Amino acid sequence: SNFYCVVMFLKSLFRSSFSPFSASSCRCVSTAPSFVDRVRVFVAGGRGGQGLGKFGRAGGDGGNVVIIADASVNNLSKVSGLKRFHASSGEAATKHRNARHGNDTIIEVPVGTSVFLETGRPIGDLTHHGDELLVAKGGEGGSYLTSENFVGLKGDRFHIVLELKLIADVGLVGFPNAGKSSLLKALSRARPRIANYPFTTLRPNIGVVEYDDFTRLRMADIPGLIEGAHENKGMGHAFLRHIERTKMLLYVIDVGGFQLGPKHPFRTAEETLELLVDELDRYENAMRKSKPALIALNKMDVPGAESLANEFEQHYSRIVGDRVGLHRISTHTGEGLEDLTLEMLKELSTKKETVVRLGVEELENYLFTSHDYV
DSSP, rough: OOHHHHHHHHHHHOOOSSSSSOOOGGOOOOOOOOOOOOOEEEEEEEOOOBBBBTTTTOOOOOOOOEEETTTTTOSHHHHHHHHHEEEEOOOOOOSSSSOOOOEEEEEOOOOOOOEEEEEEEEEEOOSSTTOEEEEEOOEEEEEEETOOOOOOOOOOOOOOOOOOOEEEEEEOOOOOSSSHHHHHHHHSOOOOOSSTTTTTTOOOOOEEEEETTEEEEEEEEEEOOOOOTGTTTTHHHHHHHHTTTTTEEEEEEEETTTTTTTTTTBBOOOHHHHHHHHHHHHHHHHHTSSEEEEEEEEOOTTHHHHHHHHHHHHHHHHHHHHTSSSEETTTOOOOHHHHHHHHHHHHHHHOOOOOOOOOHHHHHHHHHTTTTOO
């Protein structure tokens, strides 16, 4: 990226030798993939192939546009980069053989993606790996049923909106520097940026926790929040919106307490948990209570951690209730991490999942009235 900046700088000097240099003409471009959780795309089914009336042969049907949920896909960045998805047209009929159908176009999305019509009406949710959703049907191949000239019909053509409603199974909740990124790195294949200053995480990092029986859980390290997040301070609403789209909450608390900066008050571990719970409840009162949760009391390798943890353990249940389990961990030494991952799986195994789909007749009625016949 530094070489790119030098080249751009020399180009700007060459093109305008007597113009004052503007810093905006040289920008170092990051190659890191961005996290995209909502995108509007155009989908078009393939056109039906031309039939051959003389021999009574129908043209091939156009291909469909199908969305498939893939557990290995973390966000919608690849879909965002394309924007338009066209299935191929059906073959024209010949006197020697039947025409082949057009190829389908597949859109791979993360598990937990919801699909909407542009009007906001839901088409369906893809909540499991391998779930499929037909969003644009190909046109019928030309025959005596389509027109007297055996002309193939156009496929469905319209815009849809994809939104990642579920970004992960487990959402890490904690103030900056609590060790969320370190925990994600220790438990999964993700490699988040880690440093000793607030807001290291600028966008959600998604990691996959793998178990011996090949079960997988997605874990999200979401940008750190501060007091007042419900009022959109710091990364407030962005953080809380992402947390809302996880199945389970994992509070990551620094056993030694937390202080955002020199101008901010120091908070004990107990006070930190109170603030986190308060921010969640102020944003959406029912959200926290509807999700299973655990507490990871981190940095147990520092001096004096045991006594601080004992004190925290005596009081935390009055804040989150008796059903929230506490795990003492250290991302530095690995203490307690195995027990924590097993408990996460146990908590999530009791949560039921459902698939919501728009009725077939309702969808077909919409598509019939939304065709672009011009």
